[in-house]
Amino acid sequence: MKALVYLGSGKMALEDRPKPDLAAATDVIVRLTRTTICGTDLHILKGDVPTCRPGRILGHEGVGIVDQAGSAVATFKPGDRVLISCISACGTCTYCRRLMYSHCTTGGWILGNTIDGTQAEFVRIPHADMSLYPVPDGADEEALVMLSDILPTGFECGILNGKVAPGSTVAIIGAGPIGLAALLTAQFYAPAEVIVIDLDDNRLAMARRFGATETVNSGDGGAPAKVMKLTAGRGVDTAIEAVGIPATFGICQEIIGPGGTIANIGVHGTKVDLHLEHLWDRNVTITTRLVDTVSTPLLMNTMRSGKIDPKLLITHRFKFDRILDAYETFAHAASTQALKVIIEA
Amino acid sequence: MKALVYLGSGKMALEDRPKPDLAAATDVIVRLTRTTICGTDLHILKGDVPTCRPGRILGHEGVGIVDQAGSAVATFKPGDRVLISCISACGTCTYCRRLMYSHCTTGGWILGNTIDGTQAEFVRIPHADMSLYPVPDGADEEALVMLSDILPTGFECGILNGKVAPGSTVAIIGAGPIGLAALLTAQFYAPAEVIVIDLDDNRLAMARRFGATETVNSGDGGAPAKVMKLTAGRGVDTAIEAVGIPATFGICQEIIGPGGTIANIGVHGTKVDLHLEHLWDRNVTITTRLVDTVSTPLLMNTMRSGKIDPKLLITHRFKFDRILDAYETFAHAASTQALKVIIEA
Amino acid sequence: MKALVYLGSGKMALEDRPKPDLAAATDVIVRLTRTTICGTDLHILKGDVPTCRPGRILGHEGVGIVDQAGSAVATFKPGDRVLISCISACGTCTYCRRLMYSHCTTGGWILGNTIDGTQAEFVRIPHADMSLYPVPDGADEEALVMLSDILPTGFECGILNGKVAPGSTVAIIGAGPIGLAALLTAQFYAPAEVIVIDLDDNRLAMARRFGATETVNSGDGGAPAKVMKLTAGRGVDTAIEAVGIPATFGICQEIIGPGGTIANIGVHGTKVDLHLEHLWDRNVTITTRLVDTVSTPLLMNTMRSGKIDPKLLITHRFKFDRILDAYETFAHAASTQALKVIIEA
């Protein structure tokens, strides 16, 4: 089969690989119909993810059709259409019982990282009963690809952890795909204001179309002051970090109001300054999280009922044999204005 | 001043009464600009509320202008425009510290019940700092009258107690004003389905305009079966009782799914059957609540940001000297299709 | 093998039965070393549990040694010592993902009910990875038998659902084994007062030894008045119903304070009166629950660290061939003062 293979820092290629086999009775082999590219895939390509070794097939998102199912798989059979979760979960370990699938002792984020992933014709999914979801009749499969990773990530790490609530004031720092996914799912809780902060005016314009009530360009360093002015000096109830660098985490600390929550989504590669000399008595909460995908059923319900339109995040479409072009487009989002790119079988 | 006075079961009159005086340093006298009528006022008129004695000025909702403020009032001064909460709260007793203002040992629901109320030219508001809210600049005062009682009641007793959540399935039993207030505020949490049940097809049509995804006429006794069919046999996550009689509380018990919550809003005059022989192992929660109005600031935020339009509840308007006509209209809602009636000074 | 078999209302016998076989790859066969009898077993014997048909081997509690493990069982192998949970859970269905194992679509309370149970030399445990727990090195296996059902039931249905909190006032109605299990686990949350109510002075004396701060004999009908006096008229924060009849559920309603919670544990065979005419504005919560056994790991931790001594509940011990005597002793608790009886292989 064709597969996109990571070949070490800065290198990848579309290669021929053997079709995967069932390795455990709880595995399923899925034939992909659609996949996509994640910011994390770009991190891997930069060589920033040491757990992902050269030779690995990339990708942890997608929908497809069950090709083979292990003998202990209860929920799925060949021919079933399925959504693949970016997180694999055994369901029975200490962490899974606490609904922290991201820390599953034999799962977590393994697809396209420590085992072969979804940017291929076929993929092996371990712990299939917990790691796949049936595609509902009539569901839009393109939209569903957004439920593999980006929407649960924005929702769980940003909105749920950030305790977004009706009437509250939210700031989202970073208007890339993940910040916009947080923005879309913030609407589930009817916040009064959602202020989006970014360096790129195109992205801020996009944020306004996605429901931001205010946008602030942080290029001049004045973003914190502007947010404090917008909130009459109170600061925000929730600040969502959706970039992953010290500067943006710093903005969060400057704008968080007493009793507020800083919800980190960004993947950080270095330590940051935490100004406890200012925050120790501010009654604030800071959270981190790798998505657990526990909200997937909830998100499927909201999608089915029209409360959210995940396709807003999709800007480009490619056939699988042009996946290298898709990477090119996704990696140069500033010029291509790409959010999520769909790659079709 | 003119005031609407309860004169015993079935009787009321518009009378001349002396303007109220400050009785405590924490009191405020408010000149009413707008008030409204509550279902509870009708209960009083039927003689069903023994705490309310003949001679009492009715009414516990309204907006107005501060006429006098006691010496210990910190927040308000004459001329300030204010929203009156139906619940008075001292802020310091055991219950107020638990945010259960409804059980304040020197407050709670006293207006138009154990002390004179708001269906008058002036009203005395005890514990004014906790029991009044400043009208924001530019706010629509008609809409604000809906925040005195009906919206916080629907929201706190129905939506918050009922734990309405994104993607969940909600049933509201009763499409009168309070059921519709619950329906409006349910939208803050993006439920996937809201099924509204009533005997009156006009009200059900109204419910669909207010956002109900399904409506069921319960006139033929088949409502529970229909709801179970709509939910593929699972039952609902939240059942909100917004009537106050055994039959409707019974419907809630028949349609509640495992792990679900029955949130009672209705004012009940008699005991009901609780089928613990069916429910003991269903992991359900049943809640009761007199509104605490702790959500008033939140509701003002959602109104300011356009997340809710409280004026949808207003169907009729009267001048204060025609308040008896207003009662007539409100009491015959089946024929007048009245929801909330505004009474202007 | 020898097994205790239910033979229809009022009848049981110790019979020879074939040793069970693995029926699914996720099953385990356990050789019992210790089991016990539950109040629910007596309900079955009275013919009150229609799901349990004659011919069924009784029992849903116990510890033992793994005899055979299915090919898809990840956690257990022959020779492992295991605690059997009274609830079987697949871990992957809608309810299991919500941690409501009691409503697992292919599990729940099935042992000794819809499939053969633990009062036998061997038992087949479905969904073994989720339904068995490893016995920690050095653990007291007698004590562990109390974690199959009675302690998680008292804790989850009574203490967790009842929101017992430091400094709070708790009433437990019923001082049988389940009420005492609630009393033991209430101590995890340092309530200021725990008032235990029962008809039997022997049981009340036992309750005082288990940590009750006050006891009330309800034989004269004056229990509610006594509790209100003990709480200076405020009522209790948590009322735990541990009997399962209308009278005791009625006491709960009379003593619950504003903002309080009535947590039902009792197995009810008939409807009860719910006095919504008094409770509609009391801001109370009523909960029901079949134990989910989600707290088993937590309880094992507290047992290991000496925060609880489950053996306090064990009053009698029998060899398995005398299990009919054990039933006799357990069924006549008023005269034998039995709480839990251990039955050893």
Add this chain to the structure above:
Amino acid sequence: MKALVYLGSGKMALEDRPKPDLAAATDVIVRLTRTTICGTDLHILKGDVPTCRPGRILGHEGVGIVDQAGSAVATFKPGDRVLISCISACGTCTYCRRLMYSHCTTGGWILGNTIDGTQAEFVRIPHADMSLYPVPDGADEEALVMLSDILPTGFECGILNGKVAPGSTVAIIGAGPIGLAALLTAQFYAPAEVIVIDLDDNRLAMARRFGATETVNSGDGGAPAKVMKLTAGRGVDTAIEAVGIPATFGICQEIIGPGGTIANIGVHGTKVDLHLEHLWDRNVTITTRLVDTVSTPLLMNTMRSGKIDPKLLITHRFKFDRILDAYETFAHAASTQALKVIIEA
């Protein structure tokens, strides 16, 4: 009257000052019978608290007798014995309504900071109804002094924010008075293990007497490795920072387990490193808080019922005219082994 006055960095003196007068109708003047010294007083003396200007009477803890009560004070009258909270709260501002008394817009921590404090014969208490508590009949007033600040601080900032739960594993970094207060109140939630870490073996011995299950001397830099070993590599569920320096906050980050909470109590004077490059995907929560004293009624209940013995924290007693000796003793805790010192009128 005699009062201890801060005179600028490193300086204080026992001076004669005029007795305070009522300044608002909601004020009370309290004659102190007992006070104590807080670590924060030492911070002020070092010149580290710029809001506290020279000339200020120090102290924010104590019990006493009401001398005068303003006309709008509802709860207290001259002669009443009262506990003084370190936090003053109006009860009506935005923050007080959210139970964040520490951020009260006209209160918070003002005593002995921005207004004169309790290390004097008399003190003026603003917002008295919310900021004083009646001393229950028969209560031990020495013990009650521990409820002014140190016990609610340890409990709210450490135990409640840290979500200490039955069966969980807790680490407390710092075995000074505040760490030990956290340790005492941790017992309300029956954690399985409480590991206390400090540089001082005397304090660690004290911690064992207060209920620590393990102690670790961090002098050799090996504390994190020891904690990881004690937890079999899992890390702790809750890490409580009770020192206020970068090194101890660093230990918290090294030992926190996935899904765990770092609850900061320490007063920090400088920024710290936050290792988001390790923590971004660990699903951890970090909290800060200035005590709100919302738990004072709860703590009084637990003290009354004997669930906690606050006097364990008291090591020394002085008459008020020897308060400078008391400071000397408290400031040199390493040699005097002082925890809390009681200063009597």
